Amino acid sequence: MARLGRVLLLLTTCLGLLGTAGCGDDYDGLVIGVVLPMTGPQATYGEESWNGLQLAEADLRQAGTNIKFKLVLKDEKSTPQEAQTQAKTLMELEGAHVLLGSVASSNTKTIAGAAKENGTPCITPASTNDNLTTGNPWLSRICYKDSVQGGVLATFALSNGWKRAAVCVDNESDYSRGFADNFKGAFEAAGGTTHFEYFKAGNADYSNVIQGVADANPDVIFISGYYEDGGPMIKQAKARWEGKPVIGGDGLDSAEFLTLIGDAQNPIYFSTHFAPDAPDEPAVKAFAERYRERFGKEPGAMAALGYDVLFVLMDAAKRCANPKSAAELNTAIGATKNVKGITGLISLDNPDRTPNKPLVIVKVEGGAKKFHSTIKP
Amino acid sequence: MLADVLLDGLGLGAIYAFIALGYTMVYGIIKLINFAHGEFFMVGAFVGYFALRDLGVDEVDLPQPLPILLAFLVAITLAATAAALLAVLTERLAYRPVRRAGRIAALLTAVGVSFFLQNLAVQVWGAGARAYPEPGIWLYVDDLPAKADADYKIRERVEAVVLKGDAIDTARKAALRAEGIERVYRTPDLTKEGKQGFVLLALLLWTPVLWWLVKRTRMGRAMRAVSEDADAARLMGININLIVAATFFLGAFVAGVGGVAYCATYGSVKPLTGWIPGLKAFIAAVIGGIGSIPGAIVGGLLLGVAEFAIPALLEQLGWADAKAFQDALAYVFLIIVLLVKPTGLLGKPQREKV
Incomplete structure (x- = not known):
């Protein structure tokens, strides 16, 4: 029996090795390395982004393209260290000409570092931290950045007449802190006041932060964090938050958020990259329908960004004489102008290589997400 | 304020105590710090999730609070049994082969098992957080009180049938039936504080049972014998x-x-549900004195209260960011x-074994 255990262990190890084995040596097309969190706490984002990429690949192939390309996916297991390792594996062993990834800013940071060292272009679909693209000409992104999101959310709150905000922050997360600080800057500059309360991701009891917010008696509660914390927090607060409005960012944009909040009576709004029910957007509607058909799920923001990132890349590759030349491809990506994506019009021809897109505000109503408005930064 | 801090702390501490019991029992017997214990806790939570979601105990026609209690009872029994069986299987496949290889080997195996189970769970159930189901009750439209005092809804969250505070008169009932709705679903207004009370109560009921098992039964005596000296126990005919x-x-049943x-x-x-509580419970077991059952309870409750009381106290004293x-x-x-008591609060001073 002990032997059986060992044999099983050996067998699983071998299977694991087989799964990662691959060879990019004799492929003569454009090799696109994709680094995403497919396991670990951020796996839902990775899965959605990958679905979006697959859908984009299918659409590109169906439309017909002159450029031969393939996608190679590596799992960064939701850690910055693994993200760097996988980025290096892709560039050195798989012969990747360009990298796409990742979701969490901390993880994209290490990927972009490796890409810069190696001189390989890299585009992140969804990392919003402001500092990522500064000082690294090899990294571009197709999403907005945190300072923009913080400013938009502050504008939205003030336009509703909410002057005093309680902000729930996770001090250990780059995303949460950066977002909260940017919100605070914009909100206070426009005459609002903020009160900070702290929580820690993964501690399932939010009593401290809930009570702190209740004591501060704000007009609006801003949760700067991910749905895994925001959802249960709103549910646990129930009576203590007395139906006060709650706002948040793209971290709350997840289907599970809607069930996690339970029977919360608070009006909830969050800013995000895209809403499948946005009016007057036939391309968005068509994308959402094909996504539902193929994956049987409602597309979230990561899916739309994953979809767009491949189109931005292929648009740049088309403008290159030789897309496999790193310098030429990177210049072409940086010259991207008005590519019509699901998440808006994408132009990267600015020093930040970050698009200036409008944000979507979504309202949670009767257990579903409803398009509310778009706000231009 | 003080009452809030105490209830929050004791409620969380009771959970730590539940997990710490398993750490402490296993450590007491084979001196293994079972880092996979938090994963048994997580698997139990998932089995409970499916039981509460799919078994439909709340559809049984019983007088009001009974279906909810029954649903929880069934879920807890299934969850605890599943966690316990997984623990026995893990012990058989992973720990027993290395038991004689030294404590470091066993410790590393435990860490490995922990990662293995976590990632297996990600593969099987997906990585995202799921909302934990709340058992509710089905009510016939005829049985609805004239004035609604809670939210009634169709199970699938399609739409709220009756909003809070709406009067439900005969006309409204007829309208509901005309829509083909015969029964409505009601989730109970259980607050977090209420649930924490239940957890504390459960801990109070469980502790004497465990104490009795270890101190008063033949199996308990054998456990203590193995803990004292495994080889001598074997010579006495105990099946180690x-x-x-x-x-x-x-241990895993309680977890x-x-x-x-x-x-x-x-x-x-x-x-990843089991990760942080597992770690904290381990700390609780150490605070209480690892190897001691009352120590695990005391350590768990104390750590829970300390987590809330210390930041609250420091905040009162003027450190605004203490909660961070x-x-x-x-x-x-x-x-x-x-530093004050190296063996933990209720731990026995360790004798060198020669």
């Missing part, structure tokens, strides 16, 4: 493998109960306890 398996079973209680109280479950350091303060507390 059986006793170790039984210890894992008991499974804790898993359902924890997730039902705080509202969500995910594959909630966890760090809990660890500082651990260090102070260990």
Whole structure:
């Protein structure tokens, strides 16, 4: 029996090795390395982004393209260290000409570092931290950045007449802190006041932060964090938050958020990259329908960004004489102008290589997400 | 204010105690720090999730609060049993082969098992957090009170049938029936505080049972004998493998109960659910004196209260951001306890074995 255990262990190890084995040596097309969190706490984002990429690949192939390309996916297991390792594996062993990834800013940071060292272009679909693209000409992104999101959310709150905000922050997360600080800057500059309360991701009891917010008696509660914390927090607060409005960012944009909040009576709004029910957007509607058909799920923001990132890349590759030349491809990506994506019009021809897109505000109503408005930064 | 801090702290501490019991029992018998214990807790929570979601106990026509209690009882029993069986299987496949290889090998195996189970759970159940189901009750439209005092809804969250405070008169009932709605679903207004009370109560009921098992039964005596000297116990005719398996079973059974209680109280479950509570419970076991059952309870409750009370106190004293350091303060507390009493609060001084 002990032997059986060992044999099983050996067998699983071998299977694991087989799964990662691959060879990019004799492929003569454009090799696109994709680094995403497919396991670990951020796996839902990775899965959605990958679905979006697959859908984009299918659409590109169906439309017909002159450029031969393939996608190679590596799992960064939701850690910055693994993200760097996988980025290096892709560039050195798989012969990747360009990298796409990742979701969490901390993880994209290490990927972009490796890409810069190696001189390989890299585009992140969804990392919003402001500092990522500064000082690294090899990294571009197709999403907005945190300072923009913080400013938009502050504008939205003030336009509703909410002057005093309680902000729930996770001090250990780059995303949460950066977002909260940017919100605070914009909100206070426009005459609002903020009160900070702290929580820690993964501690399932939010009593401290809930009570702190209740004591501060704000007009609006801003949760700067991910749905895994925001959802249960709103549910646990129930009576203590007395139906006060709650706002948040793209971290709350997840289907599970809607069930996690339970029977919360608070009006909830969050800013995000895209809403499948946005009016007057036939391309968005068509994308959402094909996504539902193929994956049987409602597309979230990561899916739309994953979809767009491949189109931005292929648009740049088309403008290159030789897309496999790193310098030429990177210049072409940086010259991207008005590519019509699901998440808006994408132009990267600015020093930040970050698009200036409008944000979507979504309202949670009767257990579903409803398009509310778009706000231009 | 003080009452809030105490209830929050005791509620969370009771969960730590539930997990710490398993750590302490296993450590007491084979001197293994079972890092996979938090994963037994998580698996228990998931089994409870499926039981609450799919078994439909709340559809049984019983007088009002009974279906909810029954649903929880069934979920907890299934969850605890599943966690216990997983623990026995883990012990058989992973720990027993390395038991004689030294404590470091066993410790590393435990860490490996922990990662393995976490990632297996991610593969099977997905990585995201899921909302923990709340058992409710089905009511016939005819039975609805004339004035609604709660939210009624169709199970699938399609739409709220009756909004809070709406009067439900005969006309409204007829309208509902005309729409083909015969029964409506009601989720109970269980607050987090109420659930925490239940958890504390469960802990109070469980502790004497465990104490009795260990101190007053033949199996308990055999456990203590193995703990004292495994080789001598074997010579006395005690089946060590059986006793170790039984210890894992008991420890994980309690953890499974804790898993359902924890997730039902705080509202969500995910594959990493067991990670932080597992770590904290380990700390609780050390604070209380690892190897001691009353120590695990005392340590758990104390750590829970300390996590809330220390930041609240420091905030009162003028340090506005104290709550940002909630966890760090809990660890500082651990260090102070260990400096004053290295064996933990109720731990026995260790004798060198020659």
